[in-house]
Amino acid sequence: MAGTIIENLSGRKLTILVTFLLLCQIVCFLIGGLVAPVPANAQIILGTVCKDTSIMKNDTTKWFYNRGAGICEKVDLHRIHHDVSERDIVFAFQMPVPRESETYDYSRWQQNLIGVLQVDIRYHSQMEVAPRSALSIDARLAYRNKGDPDNAWKLYTQSVEKRVLDCDIDIKSENYLYNCSAVPLFELGSLYHDYYLLNLRLPVDTPDMNAHIGHIQDMWVTVINQNGGFTKVWLSLKTVFFPCIIAILVWFWRRIHILERKPVLLEKMLLSLGIALCFLNAPIEYLTLHFDLPFMLLLGDIRQGVFYAMLFSFWLVFAGEHMLIQDTSAQSSLKQYWRHLSAVAMGCISLFIFDMCERGVQLRNPFYSIWVTDLGTNLALTFIILAGISTGVYFLFLCYMIWKVFLNISQKRQSLPTMSSVRRLRYEGIIYRFMFMMLATLLCAALTVIGFILGQVAEGQWKWDDNIELEYTSAFFTGVYGMWNIYIFSLLVLYAPSHKRWPANENTSDTQNLNLSEEHEFSPLPTERSEISSLTSFIRKATVD
Amino acid sequence: MDDINKILSPHKQVECASPMPQSLHVRHSRNLAAPNRPIQSSNTSLEIFTTLHKESCHRLEYLVERQKQLCMLSDKMVQVIQMGAQQAIEECQHQFRNSRWNCSTVDNSTDIFGGVLKFKSRESAFVHALSAAALAHTVARSCSRGELNECSCDARVRKRTPRHWQWGGCSEDIRYGEKYSRDFVDAKEDKETDEGLMNLHNNEAGRRAVRGRMQRVCKCHGMSGSCSVRVCWRRLPQLRLVGDVLSTRYEGASHVKVVERKKGKNIRKLRPLHPDIKKPNKTDLVYLEDSPDYCEPNDELGILGTKGRTCNRTSAGLDGCRLLCCGRGYQTRVRDHEEKCRCRFVWCCRVHCEICRSKRDHHVCN
Numbered sequence: 001m002a003g004t005i006i007e008n009l010s011g012r013k014l015t016i017l018v019t020f021l022l023l024c025q026i027v028c029f030l031i032g033g034l035v036a037p038v039p040a041n042a043q044i045i046l047g048t049v050c051k052d053t054s055i056m057k058n059d060t061t062k063w064f065y066n067r068g069a070g071i072c073e074k075v076d077l078h079r080i081h082h083d084v085s086e087r088d089i090v091f092a093f094q095m096p097v098p099r100e101s102e103t104y105d106y107s108r109w110q111q112n113l114i115g116v117l118q119v120d121i122r123y124h125s126q127m128e129v130a131p132r133s134a135l136s137i138d139a140r141l142a143y144r145n146k147g148d149p150d151n152a153w154k155l156y157t158q159s160v161e162k163r164v165l166d167c168d169i170d171i172k173s174e175n176y177l178y179n180c181s182a183v184p185l186f187e188l189g190s191l192y193h194d195y196y197l198l199n200l201r202l203p204v205d206t207p208d209m210n211a212h213i214g215h216i217q218d219m220w221v222t223v224i225n226q227n228g229g230f231t232k233v234w235l236s237l238k239t240v241f242f243p244c245i246i247a248i249l250v251w252f253w254r255r256i257h258i259l260e261r262k263p264v265l266l267e268k269m270l271l272s273l274g275i276a277l278c279f280l281n282a283p284i285e286y287l288t289l290h291f292d293l294p295f296m297l298l299l300g301d302i303r304q305g306v307f308y309a310m311l312f313s314f315w316l317v318f319a320g321e322h323m324l325i326q327d328t329s330a331q332s333s334l335k336q337y338w339r340h341l342s343a344v345a346m347g348c349i350s351l352f353i354f355d356m357c358e359r360g361v362q363l364r365n366p367f368y369s370i371w372v373t374d375l376g377t378n379l380a381l382t383f384i385i386l387a388g389i390s391t392g393v394y395f396l397f398l399c400y401m402i403w404k405v406f407l408n409i410s411q412k413r414q415s416l417p418t419m420s421s422v423r424r425l426r427y428e429g430i431i432y433r434f435m436f437m438m439l440a441t442l443l444c445a446a447l448t449v450i451g452f453i454l455g456q457v458a459e460g461q462w463k464w465d466d467n468i469e470l471e472y473t474s475a476f477f478t479g480v481y482g483m484w485n486i487y488i489f490s491l492l493v494l495y496a497p498s499h500k501r502w503p504a505n506e507n508t509s510d511t512q513n514l515n516l517s518e519e520h521e522f523s524p525l526p527t528e529r530s531e532i533s534s535l536t537s538f539i540r541k542a543t544v545d
Numbered sequence: 546m547d548d549i550n551k552i553l554s555p556h557k558q559v560e561c562a563s564p565m566p567q568s569l570h571v572r573h574s575r576n577l578a579a580p581n582r583p584i585q586s587s588n589t590s591l592e593i594f595t596t597l598h599k600e601s602c603h604r605l606e607y608l609v610e611r612q613k614q615l616c617m618l619s620d621k622m623v624q625v626i627q628m629g630a631q632q633a634i635e636e637c638q639h640q641f642r643n644s645r646w647n648c649s650t651v652d653n654s655t656d657i658f659g660g661v662l663k664f665k666s667r668e669s670a671f672v673h674a675l676s677a678a679a680l681a682h683t684v685a686r687s688c689s690r691g692e693l694n695e696c697s698c699d700a701r702v703r704k705r706t707p708r709h710w711q712w713g714g715c716s717e718d719i720r721y722g723e724k725y726s727r728d729f730v731d732a733k734e735d736k737e738t739d740e741g742l743m744n745l746h747n748n749e750a751g752r753r754a755v756r757g758r759m760q761r762v763c764k765c766h767g768m769s770g771s772c773s774v775r776v777c778w779r780r781l782p783q784l785r786l787v788g789d790v791l792s793t794r795y796e797g798a799s800h801v802k803v804v805e806r807k808k809g810k811n812i813r814k815l816r817p818l819h820p821d822i823k824k825p826n827k828t829d830l831v832y833l834e835d836s837p838d839y840c841e842p843n844d845e846l847g848i849l850g851t852k853g854r855t856c857n858r859t860s861a862g863l864d865g866c867r868l869l870c871c872g873r874g875y876q877t878r879v880r881d882h883e884e885k886c887r888c889r890f891v892w893c894c895r896v897h898c899e900i901c902r903s904k905r906d907h908h909v910c911n
Contacts, residue, residue: 044778066691228711
C-alpha cells in the first residue's frame with residue numbers, strides 16, 4: 001500500500017527537509033532585509049507656478065517647466081496679480097527632481113509611477129471652503145528621454161478630471177492653511193521614459209467650475225515609484241523560484257503518470273496550484289526593461305488574484321478530502337465543492353471587476369479614478385464589500401470543515417487502541433503528519449498576518465533616527481513571498497505519490513492478531529485505492545463502520 | 546549673530562530677492578522693502594548672474610568663511626537664504642505683533658533688528674530659533690521645487706549597498722534643509738562662549754520645531770490599491786505653524802546659566818538658573834539674560850518703544866492698552882476706517898471686494 005511521500009518519509013529525513021526549508025525561508029527574509037531597499041520611494045514635488053501667456057490654452061505642444069532651457073515665467077501666488085487670469089496659471093511638476101548636483105532620470109527598473117496631489121489652500125474669512133468642494137483639473141502629462149533637447153516634451157496623456165477636496169481647518173484665522181487630504185492623481189503602470197512633466201491647470205469654463213476652492217497657494221504632487229533595487233531583488237527571487245517550481249511540477253506530474261490510476265482530485269488541485277504559482281513567479285517584468293507595458297500593474301493584480309484563488313480553493317478541497325463523510329465509492333470531484341468554491345469565485349470576480357474598473361480604465365486614462373464620482377464610489381464599495389463578504393463566508397466554511405476533520409480524527413484516534421500495534425503506529429504517524437501540514441499552513445498564515453501587523457505598527461511609530469540595519473518592509477515582502485513559495489514547493493513534494501511500498505501486512509509478526517472484524521473491514525476496499533493517500537483510505541475505511 | 550537676517554540688507558544690490566507677500570500688517574517693515582520682481586534667469590544672463598552671485602556671497606562681509614562657501618554652492622542659494630531670512634522676519638513680526646517689541650527692523654544697519662539681539666534674551670532665543678527653522682524650511686521647499694541642484698540624496702539606512710537614487714530613492718528634503726541650516730546658521734556660533742552655546746541650543750530647537758510639525762501622509766498601492774503595500778511621506782508644515790510652536794516655546798522659555806564641568810574635558814552645559822526647575826530639553830528655548838526694556842525708545846539698541854503703537858482697549862493681554870503702553874496711557878482718536886468686505890474670490894487671481902467704510906475708535910499709546 002503506497003501513500004504520499006510525507007507518510008513514508010522517516011522522521012530524520014523530514015527534519016532535514018524542514019530545516020532546509022526553514023533556512024531557505026530565513027535567507028529570503030534576510031535578502032529583503034539586508035540587500036533590498038524600501039519597496040517604494042516617494043518624492044514630494046512642489047509645483048512651480050508658471051504663467052501661460054499664449055492665447056490658445058489647449059495647445060499640447062506648449063509645455064511649462066522650471067529646469068533646463070526654455071523655462072517658464074514664474075508667478076507668485078502669494079500676492080494677487082491683476083494682469084494674470086486664471087487661465088494663465090499652470091502648475092508645473094518636472095520629475096524626477098535633481099539631487100546631488102545631478103539630473104536624475106527614471107530607470108525602467110523603477111516599474112511604475114503613482115501621483116498623489118495635495119493642495120495648500122489659504123484660509124480667508126471672506127471665502128471659506130466648503131468641506132467637500134470639487135476641484136476640476138486639466139492635467140497633461142508629457143515625457144522626454146535622455147538625449148532629447150530640454151524642450152522636446154511629448155504629450156503622454158491628457159485629461160480633465162474632477163477631484164473632491166476634503167478640507168478642514170483647526171485654526172480659522174487668516175493665512176492659515178486648510179488641512180486638505182491627499183487625492184490620487186494618476187497611476188502609470190509602466191515607467192518607460194526618462195523624464196516626465198506634469199502640467200496642471202484649474203479651468204473655469206463654466207461659472208461654477210473651480211469657484212469654491214478658495215485661494216490655492218501651493219500644489220504638491222507626491223510621485224511614488226517602486227525602488228529599482230527592490231525590483232532587482234524581487235526579480236532575482238522570481239528568477240530563482242521560477243525554474244524551481246517548473247522542475248518540481250514536471251517531477252510531480254511524472255510521478256503521477258507512473259501510477260496505474262488516474263490522478264485524484266487532491267493531486268489535480270496541487271497541480272493547478274503549482275501552475276498558478278508558475279504564473280505568479282514568471283519573471284515577465286524583464287520585458288518592461290525593453291517594452292512599454294502599461295498593463296503590468298493590472299497583470300500583477302491578476303496574477304496575485306489567480307494565485308490566491310487557487311490557494312484558497314486548495315485549502316477547501318484539502319480539508320474536504322480528509323472529511324471522511326464522502327461516499328466511498330464515488331470518485332470525488334470539484335462538483336462536490338461548488339458551494340464552498342463559489343465563495344472564492346465570487347470574491348475573486350468582484351475584485352477582478354473592481355480592478356478592471358480602476359486599473360483597467362487607467363490603461364486608457366492614467367488620471368482616471370473610480371473613487372471621484374459618487375456612483376463610482378458606490379460601485380467600487382459594492383464590489384469590495386462583496387469580496388469581503390465572500391472572504392468571510394469562505395473562512396467560515398473552511399473553519400467548519402477543518403473543525404469537522406479534527407473531530408473525525410479524534411474519534412478515530414479513540415478506536416486506535418483496538419487496532420494492531422503496527423497499524424496503530426502507522427496511523428498515528430499519518431495523523432501526526434497530517435497535523436503537521438495543517439500546522440505548517442496555520443504557521444504560514446499566522447506569520448503573514450503577524451508580519452503585516454508588525455509592519456503597520458512599526459510604521460505607525462515613525463522614528464526619525466532609525467539606525468536599524470534591517471529594512472523591515474522589504475524583508476516582510478520577500479519573506480512572505482518566499483514562505484508561500486516554499487510552502488507550495490513542500491506541498492508538491494510531500495504530497496506527491498510515493499514509490500515506497502509498505503511492508504506487506506502478512507510479514508509483520510502481529511498480523512495474526514488482527515481480529516476478524518478488522519479483516520472484514522479492510523477486505524471490501526478495492527485494490528486500486530491502495531495508491532491513494534493511505535490517510536484518506538484509512539479515513540474512508542473508518543467511515544464504513 | 547543674526548547673520549541670516551543680515552543678509553537681507555544688501556539684497557537690493559544683488560537684485561534677486563523674492564517678491565514680498567502683500568500681507569505685512571506690521572509697521573516697521575521698511576527694511577524689508579523693495580518687493581522685487583521675481584527673478585527670471587534666462588540662459589544669456591546666466592553667466593553674468595553667476596559671477597554676480599559669487600561676488601554677492603563675498604560681499605556679505607559678515608558671513609564667516611564657511612557660510613560664504615555654503616552661499617556659493619549654487620546661484621540659487623543667495624536667493625534661498627534671503628527668502629528664508631525674509632520669511633523669518635515676517636513670521637517674527639506676526640508672532641510679536643501684540644508685544645512690546647514687535648520684531649521691528651532697522652534701516653541702514655547690518656544688524657537688522659538693531660541691537661536687540663545683543664542681549665541674550667528670550668527674544669533673541671526666539672529669533673535665532675525662528676531663523677534656523679525658516680532657513681531649513683525654505684531650503685527644503687526649494688529642494689522640493691527642484692530649484693536647488695545640491696540637495697542631498699542620502700538614503701537613510703543603506704550604507705553598504707550602492708546609494709543610487711534609482712536603487713533606493715532619496716531621503717526627505719527636510720533632512721537637507723536641516724543639514725544646510727545646521728551648517729550655515731551654526732557656523733558662526735562659538736561653542737566656547739555663553740552666547741554661542743545658547744544660540745546653538747535655540748537654533749536646534751527651531752529646526753526641531755519644523756520637524757515636529759511635519760504631517761504624515763500615506764498612500765496604499767498594493768494589489769488592487771489595497772494597503773498591502775503602503776508608502777508614507779511627511780509634508781512640510783506651514784511656517785506659520787512652526788512660528789506658533791516657537792511662540793509657545795518662547796513663552797515657556799527656560800532661564801539658564803552656563804555650568805562648566807572640569808571632568809577631564811572642559812564640558813560646558815546649560816542648566817536651569819534655579820535648581821528646582823526642570824532641565825530644558827532639546828525642543829525648548831533657553832535664554833541667559835532678562836530682556837531689555839522695550840517700553841522706551843533706545844536708538845543705540847534700535848528699540849523703537851511703544852509710543853504710537855495701536856493698542857486694544859478691551860484686551861487684558863499684552864496687546865491691551867495698559868500693558869502695551871507701559872502705563873503711560875493712550876489717546877483715542879476716531880478714524881475713518883476703510884475695509885475690504887464682502888469679498889468674492891475668483892480663482893486664481895481676482896478678488897472682488899466692496900469697500901466698507903466705518904468710523905472706529907483708534908487707541909494709540911502715548
